[in-house]
Amino acid sequence: MKVFMEWTYVTPKKKEMVWTSTEMEVTEALFFAEDIERTGRVKQLLFYDASGVAWTKKELMKLMKEIETEPHDVIAYFDGGYDRQSKKAGIGIVIYYKQNGAQFRRRANAQLDELQSNNEAEYAAFYFLLEQIEHLGVHHLPVVFRGDAHVVLHQLSNDWPVFSDEGRWVERIEQKMKKLRISPIYEPINRKENSEADQLATQALRGKIIVSTIQLERE
Incomplete structure (x- = not known):
């Protein structure tokens, strides 16, 4: 399953900018999400699948655990x-x-x-x-x-x-x-x-x- 990330970045002065990644495998996206969150500058982080459905990190991790036991x-x-x-x-x-x-x-x-x-x-x-x-x-x-x-x-x-x-x-x-x-x-x-x-x-x-x-x- 491939997704792309949409990251809302917030500066110390509360200015915001939205960054969008290229499409990548879920495991790779989750790896980068962990690193992005360490910056402490994340207002919102969403993942979009090929159907355009938005997932939070928690929802996506839950889905991947379910998928492992499903076809x-x-x-x-x-x-x-x-x-x-x-x-x-x-x-x-x-x-x-x-x-x-x-x-x-x-x-x-x-x-x-x-x-x-x-x-x-x-x-x-x-x-x-x-x-x-x-x-x-x-x-x-x-x-x-x-x-x-x-x-x-x-x-x-x-x-x-x-x-x-x-x-x-x-x-x-x-x-x-x-x-x-x-x-x-x-x-x-x-x-x-x-x-x-x-x-x-x-x-x-x-x-x-x-x-x-x-x-x-x-x-």
Whole structure:
């Protein structure tokens, strides 16, 4: 998680000036905050996350303690496929995360029958991914999203225009991320790099539903 600091400096004659830092990791920001406070010239010290939410030092330290016991360092993959003949969609997701000093992987898929295109299946897969992230208890954190549906990722990052067909999905996704206070990092990848999520989506189309969470061995 990255933040930037806003420090209100007060001179001995009570003149004030506001200083703003560059963005940095929370641990580094807290280190500098300790040093700044030693000057005795701090009227107010706030930390802002990527969503623009302000935190006091006490609140931020509490959050970091909570995060250590909750899922963090999240990297999430998604994929969706649509079969025109059966008019069914298969969606699959894979989430890698750390918790209590250990590494975990969650895999899940689902079969849907109310969609109308492969593109819609990709959006449904992304939303399903957010639901699984919410289920894990991820909040107030950056999350890396990876998929080979480049259209979806570029539209969500506002690089490409969103058309009416995708608009309702984009709105649902943005509302969910806002609720979870997630700061998304979008990383388009090729199909080979997305093989796990792709396999899960294919298995869902064939009626094989999977939901599993395992702890990974350390390298």
